[in-house]
Amino acid sequence: MRGTDGYAGWASAWDERRNEVERTYLDEAGKPVRTAYGYARWRARYDPRGNVLQTTNFDDADRPVRSKDGYARVDKTYDQRGYTLTEAYFGVDNEPLPVEVWLSQVTPCGLGEQLGLRVGDILKTYNGKEVTSAAPFTSGRRAEPRDGPARELVVLRDGKALRIMLSPGLLDIVLTTRVRTAEKQ
Numbered sequence: 001m002r003g004t005d006g007y008a009g010w011a012s013a014w015d016e017r018r019n020e021v022e023r024t025y026l027d028e029a030g031k032p033v034r035t036a037y038g039y040a041r042w043r044a045r046y047d048p049r050g051n052v053l054q055t056t057n058f059d060d061a062d063r064p065v066r067s068k069d070g071y072a073r074v075d076k077t078y079d080q081r082g083y084t085l086t087e088a089y090f091g092v093d094n095e096p097l098p099v100e101v102w103l104s105q106v107t108p109c110g111l112g113e114q115l116g117l118r119v120g121d122i123l124k125t126y127n128g129k130e131v132t133s134a135a136p137f138t139s140g141r142r143a144e145p146r147d148g149p150a151r152e153l154v155v156l157r158d159g160k161a162l163r164i165m166l167s168p169g170l171l172d173i174v175l176t177t178r179v180r181t182a183e184k185q
Helices: 134-143
Strands: 009-014 020-026 041-046 052-058 073-078 084-090 099-106 122-126 151-157 160-166 173-179
Touching (some): 084 134, 084 173
Antiparallel strands (some): 009 020, 052 073, 122 151, 151 160
């Protein structure tokens, strides 16, 4: 029986370091099926430390396909601590895609809510630099000294830019990187 995500089960493949390198979502008959995420299979490549370097999504005919967030492939780089430095998003023909980072969840009573962040806010700049994907923003915040200065975050809400001063620390939010649609560019 299929769950709400559109599949009944999955099968995985692993490399010699026990990294999951492929996952195929299956229907009740054991055949690949496209899920609510927009793909039937993904494949990943890893660096020697086990960091995911690349993930590519495929349809049930094993062709590259965009996920519900609008991309077919994501490439990542990392620093020596394993924190994500960059993320780049691509379409089915390996074309680079413009992305935005939006707040998909704000924990009630958490710091993010106390500062006025809301689900749907789009992160534009932090400390004067463009926010280009969720993981580097989170990694950068994690690397800040606890006693460091407050830094400015600019978010877009209902078409208006809002400036919020953030002290170092956890914001208790969930960020999602998604492809910008033509009307949002």
